[in-house]
Amino acid sequence: MAFDREAIVRYKRALDAVIARDLKKTEGLSTREAVRKAKSFSACVYSSNQEDAKPSEDKVSNRLRQHLLRYYLDHEAEKKAKEEFEKKDKTPYFLIVCNKLLTGFDAPIEGVMYLDNPLSEHNLLQAIARTNRVWSGGKKESGLIVDYIGVTKKLDDALSSYRAEDVKHALRDAEELVNALRAAHNEAMSYLGEIKAKRHYDRDQFMELIQKIDGIDGWYIFKRRLKSFTKAYETLSPDPRVLDYQSDLKWMIAFSQFASLEFENKESFDLEDVSGKIRSMLEEYLEVTGVATLCK
Template sequence: DKTVTPLLYEERIPDLSTNDKAIDAWFDRITDKLSDKQRTDLKRKFSQKGQIYQTEGRIELIAHDISDHFQNFKRQGLKGQLACDSKASAIQYKKLLDKIGKVTSVVAMSAPDTREGHDTVDGESSDAVQNWWKANIVDAGYGQDEKAYTKHIISEFSKDEGPDLMIVVDKLLTGFDEPKNTVLYIDKPLKQHNLIQAIARVNRLHQKKQFGYLIDYRGILKELDATIADYQDLAERTQAGFDIEDLKGLYSRMDTEYKKLPGLFSDLWTIFDGVKNKQDGPALRQVLSPKIDTIDGQLTDTNLKMREDFYDALTVFANCMKVALQSATYFEDKSFDVIDPNTSLDKRSLYKKTLKFMSELRKQVREDAEETVDYDEYAENIRTMLDKHIGGVEIQESKGAYLVGNMGKTAMPEDMSDDEARNKKDAITGRITKMIDQDLADDPYAQEYFSNLLKQAIDKTKEMFDAPVKQYLLFADFEEQVKERKVEGIPIDRFSELDPKVKRHVQAYYGLFLKHLASGNTLTEDECFNSAILIDEIVTGAVAEFSINPQEIENQIKRKLLPVLFKTIGMDKAKVVIADVVQITRLGVAGHH
């Protein structure tokens, strides 16, 4: 519609050479004195930290590829972004791009700070990150004013003579628009809302742009296809076009998410209500560290529940902080400028300091409980070992560009390669699973029916392992069945004359009779249909009459339905059907009323 630029997606996966024997031998050697639990923990952390993605050989290979790929855009005066998964990688990319010398770049990231899921500062080489931050921000005239630095690099990026690329980690994938921004190089996992928001950075109109480009070094095609399909489904239901604002009703809004921080901050500290001095680290640690006592003759850790509650509260708080740091609105919200009287810090600084402190506390407590091994002891050796034994070979030859607007739609099977068919089948499987879990929650019979069919379809594809196109066709057909709710035993034609909003609800109620009267069903098709219509009328009336009192809605449904259903299916069956009707109503199946 000429309001945004079409997007092209291209996958450029780096080929790496790995010395698997050397890596396995190193792990066996280094973990020889660890317990099984600690050995498992070290391998889990090694996997979670994505160390292979951060190896020097891989990043150097991609840096050369970006430097060459961007030349045509550079000549046109256009800009690009490189999205990384860690501050250490961003700094490494910056150094390598500068060394290669074909493109100029600037790094946008938040101040170094302990994050959820990591046991070192930023989960990275903390010295390298801290040193870079000090040299380029603190000692460069910005001091600790992160907002001033961010404002400056955005301003420079928008200038024709400014940097070609902006390297981003946890900031500026969202919250700012630059029409010249044309290429997004992706070297981090992106999902759903964040993925849509990120790709929208390069779809703004500009006279020199025919397309916006997504260059993927991480293999996010499956996630992109599923996300676009979700978006297109939303667009169809709202009769809207490709407007990012439409997603506000589907995904949690960033400005809503970060406003949860004060409550989550309070929840976290509630765990330590019994500690008078909240600055007393050892006292806080004592609340959580193992305390073994004998209860009913069994040795029991009486602090285990407290420790688990702490882990959960910290996880939720830290995840919310991650979302907040991606939102420009969070940094502009004046309510977070308020100074805390106990610490003399504004709320943003207080939350960051608390997260760092609590993450360190969790690390200590996990070691007290022998739940983990200190990753810091191995981190540098792991980095050195991987840099030595993993090298970048070449970027895989691209299979061509995909028009993002066509993703999520059915392609002609005869045009598909085996790999494309497998990717499409995997994407469809993800969408079907989501539809069954979420979209069919208001139709228990259809949900159970399609769950069983999905298991059968997955088993069937195992027999077609050498025929990926046939697998794709099987799942493409299955997806259409789920979308249209074509359930065996449901007389679809009977519902065709109903208002579309009513049809879905009546079909769900009809399915309840098939679900609960499967054996010995004495009701005819007409009786099931008429009863389903009656249930919908009763639910409609209850919602209309008691719209502000959910409990009374449920009471009214039970009062009206019980005598009617008792006559046709008996007391026991009536109760279970009514329970499902109430649950469906809670899920919003009566939302049209």
């Protein structure tokens, strides 16, 4: 949610440049191919102005108007962009918006809102509620608000007319989520902490760990704690502070793949409850380390 139309242009150009660089690095695309593909990743949604098509003697204003004409979507193009945004694995992945879509736009797939607009009261609640919509298609239970200008400090005023139980946890500070992740990590690691310094991906060490768990009841306790840890990690992600816990999460998931076979005669630990992005990261890790093969 951009502050004004000039901010939209700046965000669009910066986002295109960052994505293009990443595509060149990760997909080996040429500069031309990367730029073309990067442009499709985002769309701008804003109202036009009759001055946009008029030349200006001021070079900065003239350049801004040219960009506004280039990025503007008419009614049909905007409608299509919104429809595609709501679909999984379809571009655009980002909508850069100014003073639009505050009402009448429902997209449960939306997981993150970058807020650079001084919203207040009802509009602020609308923004938070939209991002928090549950989306079963991607195992999404909450959203992330990245507040660039501190507007969420006005949340107490916006919520004052609602019952406390209706708006409890409508917005949680990232520090609270960090503390929750730390606590969930400590709970899960209490079972495996002694082995942390000498990790190996072999049957002998996994069997040694299994002996530390108090039978099937202990396994289910550990399993619940690991799921809580995974969910806390997912909720805070993509905050870079999750990286401090990534190696432990991967290690415990690897062990759980093996333990599931021993305790439940299942070839894999259930990852269906986590988002596609986190699940892909963990599944790739299991393949690279050979744990997936070990458990078959």
